[in-house]
Amino acid sequence: MIESLPQSARAVIDAYLTLPLGSATVSVPYVTNTHDRKVAGLGVYLGKGSPEEIQEEAHLCAQRERISLDALSQESIREFLVAHRLGVDCSGFISHVLFPVIGKRLFAIPGLGFLARMRLRFRPFENVSIARLMRISEQVGLEEARPGDMIVTRGGHHALLIDKTSRDAADSRLREIRYVHSTGYFTPNGVRTGIIRVTNLSKDLAGQEWEEGGERNYTLEGYMADREKNGIYRIQR
């Protein structure tokens, strides 16, 4: 029995994974504003762009620099995007994917001051972070995981989005989680997919079999190391 995200959210994920640019399709690279802390710029340069915005901005950059994207290979187009800081970070990716499903409630974050609320109202995607998404979420157990839940890692600094879950038809036991995220952890970085095979439900997430890009159990080497806030979170709708 397979459960997956609604088609509207799936379409956004597909657009990030196979963004058509020139004659190729590329997965959107990872860009974060954490270090630069730029404010008041175009969201698309702050790691918060939608696929359409990234595509449009890439075309504008190419026009401005007299580069024909049609003549570039897939690899060169990705380099072009990285060089222009056109990409998406983990929270930007999750919020854009979930926005068609959850809508503006995604940005109804409690406990913010006046200025923070104003910033969120004017620039919602740019002011969403994993920490803020966790504020409108509740933690759930592994067995309860379902599409649309976030897997928070690195103590709340990164999150993956559950895209599909597979359960036994007979006893509805969770067998597999397919996730999608935007990460700078792997090469090539950016929007990627992975699988968590649930081998032992008595163990936590780190105890399951993780696979991404041909690598297995990478999470046990620090990325999914045991941290206080790690776990599966469900955004309140």
Next chain:
Amino acid sequence: MGIITTSLGFLILSAFLAFIWAPILIAFLHRFRLVRSSEYDFTRFTPGFVYTSKLGTPIMGGVLIIGVVAFVTVVLNWTSTFTYVPIGVMGLAALLGGIDDFLNIHGVPRQVRSFEKTVRLIRVHRYFVIRVWYICTLPWVAFRSFWRMFGSYPGRGIQVHEKIILQFLAGAITAWWIYFKLGPEWRLIWIPFGGEVNLGFWIIPLVIFIVMFMANAVNVTDGLDGLSGGTLLTAFAGLLVISWFQGNRHFAALNATVIGALISYTYFNIKPARFQMGDVGSLAIGALLAVMAVAQNRILILPFLGCIFVLELFSDIVQTLGKRLFGRRIFKIAPLHHHLEALGWSEERIVMRFWVLNALAVCIGLWVSMQ
């Protein structure tokens, strides 16, 4: 009839002089390499990447208009009541634009420290005295950073905040002239369909704002071959007709002189341009347009006379606000003519449609002006 005949004479004389001088000016600008360099060549959004690059085109063609208008006016139309301040403001704005054009070509890149960096330095600088200095100069840095948001390119020339100060000065001179030199009747603002309103002291900020606004609006519009020249032609034609109806010979002659120079300028500026106006021309003629509208008591008609300029500047402001407040582009690229280019409109299509639209707006403005 006398006023019409005289002003047409000024028009023909100024066009004639400009046509004679234009080839010499073009050769001069080429000789001294006062030409568009690659880093300022933003007009390349032709569909299908068939670039119509303007690299190597001389950029101080506005000198033609300024020179001819100043020469004809000083020699044949000089009066301390009507023409010396418009010409003075035009000259001041031209000087500012000319320095900017020159520095953009031959200057060295200028680094401007951002507000964020200054705040960081206040926190971490090892010397207390320097930290105090940064704190004292923080309002200036904030002013500078604010205006930088509206600048298209930090570059080599005069920075946006410096331009704003100098344009403020040009506006202030005009306001001073209107308020202190021309008497109380000049503080009356004509209202369409409703007589006149005495603004008193408030005429000063209004005039400063209008001069700064129009100078920048023409500057922003000057991005396609023939666009600003043709649009200014219709705008000054509107002012000329108004001055005929007002019976002011000096203003009629000055407007006609500008039109004559603009005819010659536009002839050489039509695609493929032999030269471009540059800041020297756009800031000066924009300021002059505003001053003339103020002097002829038709401030409220200005949005009609310079309809395209107003739309272009608003598109720039809206784009900046969209980027800064909402993190999104409202237009594909600003100002409006670049947006239309990005949508696939050809340069000729944009320019000619804008001419026609401005001509229509001028007709509407004239109709309103006669109410």
